[in-house]
Amino acid sequence: MTQEKSLIQLLEEHLSGELHDLPVFHNVAVKLQQLLSTRSFEIDDIIELIGEDQSLSGRVLKVANSSYYAGLTKIATIKDAIIRLGAQEIANMAMLASQFECYQSDDETLNRTMQSLWGHALACAVGAKWVARKSGYPGLASEAFMGGLMHDIGKLALLKVLDDIRKNNESTATYSDQLVCEIMAAMHEGVGYRLMKSWNFPDFYCDITNGHHQTDFDQSNILLVAVRLANLACKKGGRAVGPADPSLSLTNAPEAHFLGLKDIALAELEIVIEDADGITMT
Numbered sequence: 001m002t003q004e005k006s007l008i009q010l011l012e013e014h015l016s017g018e019l020h021d022l023p024v025f026h027n028v029a030v031k032l033q034q035l036l037s038t039r040s041f042e043i044d045d046i047i048e049l050i051g052e053d054q055s056l057s058g059r060v061l062k063v064a065n066s067s068y069y070a071g072l073t074k075i076a077t078i079k080d081a082i083i084r085l086g087a088q089e090i091a092n093m094a095m096l097a098s099q100f101e102c103y104q105s106d107d108e109t110l111n112r113t114m115q116s117l118w119g120h121a122l123a124c125a126v127g128a129k130w131v132a133r134k135s136g137y138p139g140l141a142s143e144a145f146m147g148g149l150m151h152d153i154g155k156l157a158l159l160k161v162l163d164d165i166r167k168n169n170e171s172t173a174t175y176s177d178q179l180v181c182e183i184m185a186a187m188h189e190g191v192g193y194r195l196m197k198s199w200n201f202p203d204f205y206c207d208i209t210n211g212h213h214q215t216d217f218d219q220s221n222i223l224l225v226a227v228r229l230a231n232l233a234c235k236k237g238g239r240a241v242g243p244a245d246p247s248l249s250l251t252n253a254p255e256a257h258f259l260g261l262k263d264i265a266l267a268e269l270e271i272v273i274e275d276a277d278g279i280t281m282t
Helices: 007-014 027-037 043-050 054-064 078-085 087-102 108-134 138-150 153-167 177-198 203-211 222-237 254-259 263-274
Strands: none
Touching: 007 153, 007 177, 027 043, 027 087, 043 054, 043 078, 043 087, 054 078, 054 087, 078 087, 087 108, 087 138, 108 138, 108 153, 108 177, 108 222, 108 263, 138 203, 138 222, 153 177, 177 203, 203 222, 222 254, 222 263
């Protein structure tokens, strides 16, 4: 009788090859991020890219008119959205709108974890953007949002692989919440880094996926520090995968010290994280 492979062995086998094929990104949304990283583009280039997927265009406009982004008048076209909000914000919206559909499974445990992970990613994105602005780096706010949204992409990749293993009947293991969380905690940073590299994301996003939990991190990387602080605020306030940790002290966090944020600002951040629900996705 052939001995059944462990779940970790199966995961490592699935992840040993090309990660580019994992269903965690929308091709157009990634192309937009890559286009903007070149700093050489026209508005028409963005409109043409988004126009490759009409359903994505509609979802981007829906996000643009959500309470989080909306102005006094409704945004009717992608061009209007770019002019009002900027190219990077529109690229972020495309990623946001397309990512939402990836966080779903017909397995109850995996789906519950994916939904919790999506809520965390969104809250961390909103929080990181707020932190960048509040700490005096408004020019990095859009990139901080994307960094927060993508920081745990390795967890989504692992969940997708676990889903494939289940669908293919490769293992008889039972997916408990504890088991899934342990796997994600142990493997997600390395997997996320490889995944972002395989899709040719800018290095600063790759560094965020790889360094948002490390004890020794680059304190000069403002985007990484902003995402780390938002991530801590999410954990403290219960906007993370797993139980809240109200004992966490943001005041004593080195990230808050590096950014010069004091008690009042950190209390505001907790409120921002708690209220990060104004982006309409459905």
